[in-house]
Amino acid sequence: MKPTECSFLFWPMSIAAPPRTQYEAVIGLETHCQLSTATKIFCGCPTTFGAPANSQTCPICLGMPGVLPVLNATVLEYAVKAALALNCQIAPHSKFDRKQYFYPDLPKNYQISQYDLPIAQQGWLEIELVDEQGQSSRKRITIERLHMEEDAGKLVHAGADRLAGSDYSLVDYNRAGVPLCEIVSGPDMRSGVEAAEYAQELRRILRYLGVCDGNMQEGSLRCDVNISVRPVGSPVFGTKVEIKNMNSFSAIQRAIDYEIERQTQALEAGERIRQETRLWEEGSQRTISMRSKEGSSDYRYFPEPDLPPIELTPAQIDHWREELPQLPAQKRHHYEEVLGLSAYDARVLTDERPAAEYFEATVAAGADPKQASNWISGDITAYLKAHKLDIQALPLRPAGLAELLGLIQAGTISGKIAKELLPELLSQGGSPLALVEAKGLTQLSDPAALEAIIDELMVAHPRELEQYRAGKNKLFGFFVGQVMKKTGGRADPRLTNDLLKAKLEG
Ligand SMILES: [Zn+2]
Structure with missing residues (x-):
């Protein structure tokens, strides 16, 4: 747009200059x-x-x-x-x-x-x-x-x-x-x-x-x-x-x-x-x-x-159309609108077709979509990058990942134990449940056994107990840590929290 050369003549000084062209x-x-x-x-x-x-x-x-x-x-x-x-x-x-x-x-x-x-x-x-x-x-x-x-x-x-x-x-x-x-x-x-x-x-x-x-x-x-x-x-x-x-x-x-x-x-x-x-x-x-x-x-x-x-016949074009895979945009829409993932997660997962298909197979095997998305975009992608591997060649197959996530969901193992098992599962594959059983890593969720451990800890750390009861709430984390240490990380986190609260408050 050409600025009007004479516009200033009619522009009263009190009004600002005409807006800058965008x-x-x-x-x-x-x-x-x-x-x-x-x-x-x-x-x-x-x-x-x-x-x-x-x-x-x-x-x-x-x-x-x-x-x-x-x-x-x-x-x-x-x-x-x-x-x-x-x-x-x-x-x-x-x-x-x-x-x-x-x-x-x-x-x-x-x-x-x-x-x-x-x-x-x-x-x-x-x-x-x-x-x-x-x-x-x-x-x-x-x-x-x-x-x-x-x-x-x-x-x-x-x-x-x-x-x-x-x-x-x-x-x-x-x-x-x-x-x-x-x-x-x-x-x-x-x-x-x-x-x-x-x-x-x-x-x-x-x-x-x-x-x-x-x-x-x-x-x-x-x-x-x-x-x-x-x-x-x-x-x-x-x-x-x-x-x-x-x-x-x-x-x-x-x-x-x-x-x-x-x-x-x-x-x-x-x-x-x-x-x-x-x-x-x-x-x-x-x-x-x-x-x-x-x-x-x-x-x-x-x-x-x-x-x-x-010269192309409609039949030939239709035949090729039928051979098209589901495309990234269709997958993104499905992940966001049906599976409830965020736009960001959907984008990351659909960037490469093999990762998207691995994710879909994991969900089809019963995994929660959000959990599957987190694990695939996080630990699994990092492992693939570090080892220069394609997801198709990963020994842990979608059914195995779904089984692992199912064990966390059911409270059989904690998320922390699952992360510890992951490197072995990623490199060897196999059944996560069999591995958990072979290593004796099932989550400790027997209240009586946990109470006994907490009792022992309270006796072993009287100073911390006294400070906690005097209002130093931060020490709650110290006791959680002690329970986890004692159980090798196997204690059910939620149950541990509930029992500790009740016991520490006396
Ligand atoms: Zn040639």
């Missing part, structure tokens, strides 16, 4: 996800990460003349499943196009992608934000389109010493032809937190489906951010800036927050925002200009003549 950010993400197929999108070369340079290539992915690409059927299946999980409309007729540009990592001088008829459009995903008070809010982010394409190779800048004549780059075509699906969100996000949560939810969904491993360090999931800032309430978008080079969710969040601040300050100073591509610099925690971008490049797209159009 700005809001408009953010959209373009995400490239590598589909986890064993072979490339148009040839039979393997897609293994980290193989020796150019060892996974053939005439097709090297773009030799006269070769013909053939679409990998699993790529189509994975792309459609991802699109269905994102609530997209699947196109019954779709096609590939050539996107033409020159770059040394692109052997054909064009990339096979999808242009005007992508495989899917018009979907959405739901993000859930939990604030510091534990309050959660849900928001739908639209998905504009999802399409399939091939990846390019990788340039390795081997030398940069121009004077010594070692200024050259090497190219590795192992990645050329690796299948990607590009997912474009609507401009629906307003903050770094929302964008980071969108990217995380997208990764979760793809991992639940098993169509992408979501490894950002290896480049399996790459996010580009489009961001502009405008006065709140303005119907038009500001000039957008693209940010690249973020390889973690926190980097996405910080880069966006930095950029919102930078653009807002520029607008407030009356500057014009340049349309450009900026890079996130992790070291200095800022974005820097990479190149200006006036208008969009002309890639001279045209339909790929070597690949037939893609």
